[in-house]
Amino acid sequence: MKKLLTGIAIHMALSCSFVSAQQSEAWKIVPGKITTPWAEKVNPAAPHPEYPRPQLIRGNWVNLNGQWNYSIVPKTSSDSKPASFQGKILVPFAIESALSGVGKTVGKDSVLWYQRTITLSSKLKNQSVLLNFGAVDWECDVFVNGKKAGSHKGGYDGFTVDITPFLVKGANQDLAVRVWDPSSDGPQPRGKQIKNPNGIWYTPVTGIWQTVWLETVPTTYIASTKHTPDIDKESITIKSAIKNAMPGDIVKITALDGTSSVAEKEVSPEEEAVLTIKNPKLWSPDAPDLYDLKIALIRKGKVIDEVKSYFAMRKISMKPDQNGIQRMLLNNKFVFQYGPLDQGWWPDGLYTAPTDEALKFDIEKTKEMGFNMIRKHVKVEPATWYRYCDQLGMLVWQDMPSGDMGNHWEPNPGITGNETERDRTPESETIYKTEWKAIMDANHNFPSIVVWVPFNEAWGQFKTGEISDWTKAYDPSRLVNSASGGNFFPVGDIMDLHHYPAPAMPRPELFGQKQIIVLGEFGGLGLPVDQHTWQQKDNWGYQSFKTKDELYNKYETFIDRFEPLIKKGLSAAVYTQTTDVEVEINGLMTYDRKVIKMPEAKLKQIHSKLYNSAWGN
Incomplete structure (x- = not known):
């Protein structure tokens, strides 16, 4: 029997039942790791209460974040919801995170179940109830009152399930979610997640890690919009x-x-x-x-x-300068793009920032430091992150999260000819293509995104020409960096070199006639700060320093090297990185965001000289 509802009724009923559920069992952060200043601001009754979809705002909605029941069971067990649950988990924090209140690993041989009761009331004809998930990593089945209502594969794109046909008579409705995530044992996009974290590879993220919410819509409704400007x-x-x-x-x-x-x-x-x-x-x-x-x-x-x-009205494009070298243009003018590699990890929330204020903080600090661009590295953020980039004026290069890795990487693109491509299975290729399209669709409307990056450093790089050409054809309004620092193929708009620690660039006479030349990663200067590291010893950086002054002085020498590179044809550069991440200590900030390693004002001052547009003419 269908149960049809008004948005106001949903909000009132859910709010009352949800608060009482929170009060029944105390939540606490899992101890043992450093935390950000926002961890203590997390409200377990209403974590991440902000509206999660800024490009499609609708009034009739209610947030389902908060404490849910959870259980980890063998993957071979029945698809039926467990008879009992092992405890409470704080959604939308992944189960491995401290802020989830659980801090457990799941792995490929187990599945994670979530369950909660939602209370709905009041009938209204010609309305539907939509259940929305911002992101669930990785394979997800949704059950309403014991019946399968929908499924989704993909850890970085949101999805919606119309649960109206599965509602039953009465106020209470049972909602359950089954998640399987093989992490580094599977071919799916996973970014930096690995089952045995070490070095540049981090803790797995399993399950719900972005906001879950309900909304009521008419039977006929606006499902999405696509905006493409032409200045x-x-x-x-x-x-x-x-x-x-x-x-x-x-x-x-x-x-x-x-x-x-x-x-x-x-x-x-x-x-x-x-x-x-x-x-x-x-x-x-x-x-x-x-x-x-x-x-x-x-x-x-x-x-x-x-x-x-x-x-927004903006244009990203390319055009040769007076020397015939391709330049990256913003609104038909050369603007040197310079920003940090931003991985979007948190010591307390892993993939999920503790609060919306925390999510915005990293972008604000990047802006204060005088950067005008962020490379979002092998991760996709919640929609509100891109909204802040749009509002604050931050250019974004958006990576596709890596997966199915293992092919050979030649770090000097196009020089030795030893490059290879990953021989993926048809299943792996389909997973990649499906999720990359979904990510591009979900984020098309954010004007801050100016570059799509399908691959990073040959991590699962395959059929580079096909993927690059498809990406460009699917969204001709943006530039395509086919393989940032990866194995070189003469496709896409950008030739991207990774070079540590000092700045360098590909030879413009070899590559610059057809492609924009960029330095996709450099730097990695490390400074461990006592009491602000993921672990007390055995931390890692490309080059480590003992004091902030030593770090800054070295960094300044790197900035001084850019003027001749830009004049020769360099259009952009990416410094590694925004924050420390787990055992990596090469951030501009510590992992807990409590220490800024180099003064924002001094960085802004030395960065300002990079934006001389005359150099690109």
Whole structure:
């Protein structure tokens, strides 16, 4: 029997039952590791309460984060929910993390079960209840009242399950989630996770690690939107995906600058809307101007669904300079892009920042240090992270999380000819292609993302030409860095070298005529800070120092080397890295974010000289 609901009723019922559940069992962080300043601010009754989907905001929703029941059982056991549970886990923190309150490893031979009861009330015709997951690593089955309601594979893209057909008579509904994650024993994208953490490889992340929430929608509703700006034509193209559209339905799209409407258009659900934005404010790190959007679904003159979103007018492109060397352009002008390798790990939450304030902190500090770009390294962040990059004016290079590794890497691209590609199974290839497309779809609307990076350092690199060409064709509005520091193939827009510790660049006369030349990683200067490390000894960096002054002085000599490189044709560089991560101590900040190793103001001052646009002409 279908149970149909109003958003207000959901919110009230869930809020009451959820708070009482939290009070029944105390949560505490697992001791033994360093923590960030935000760990003590985590509210177990409402962790990460912020709205999780800033590019598609809808009013009728309720957050399901908090304490759930959990059990770890053998993978060979029945697909049925366990008869009893082993304790409570704090969602959305992965079970291996301290903030989950559990701190256990799962592994390929076991599955992780979650369970909780949700309370729904009040009937309303022509409404559906959607259950949304920000991210679950890796294979997930969703059960509602004992029946399988949906499945998903992919640790880095969100998914939605319409649970309306599975609701039963009465207020209480049973929700269970089954997760299997083989970590480094499987071919799936996993980034830096490994079952035996060491060196540059970190603790596994299993299960729910982003927000879970419910929303009510009409039977016909706006499922997604896609925004693509064109500053040369002074226009924005918007395509809406409408679920269960009816003949005669209209999609009305309004673009706003503050409270003022600057463009408006009505189209059918199947049509793209092209809105003219006259004299557009161009988005850049110096002026991160954003426009708001309202998308309304109209039937017979009545709004039946409405969402809010936003967009920016910006362009990323390439063009040869006066010497014939390809340059990376932002809004048709050369802007040297310089930023840290940002892995997005936390000592207390692993993949998940303790709070939204913590998530924003890393971007703010990066901006204060005078960087204008972040390379998001083999991980995808929650949507709110990209929203902050959009708001603060931070360019983003987005990596595809690595997986199915094992092929040979030649660290001097195109020189020795020893490069190889991974011979993946059809299953592995399908997993990669499916998730890469999903990641690109989910993050297309964030203007801060200017570069897609399908591979890193030959980690699972396969069919480089095919993947690079497909990525470019699928999203021609961005540049493609086919293999950052990986095995070189003359495809994609960018030639990317990794070189530690000092800056270097590929020879522009060999590569620069066809591709943009960048230094995708360098640096790695280490400074262990006592009482702020993951472990007390045996920490690791590419080159280690004993004092902050020694570290800064060495770093400054590296910055001094950039001017001649930029003049020769270097368009961007990435310093390793934003923070220490587990045993790596080469961050600009300690892993717990309590110590900034080099003063922000001094960094901003020396970085400012890198942004001389005349060097790229």
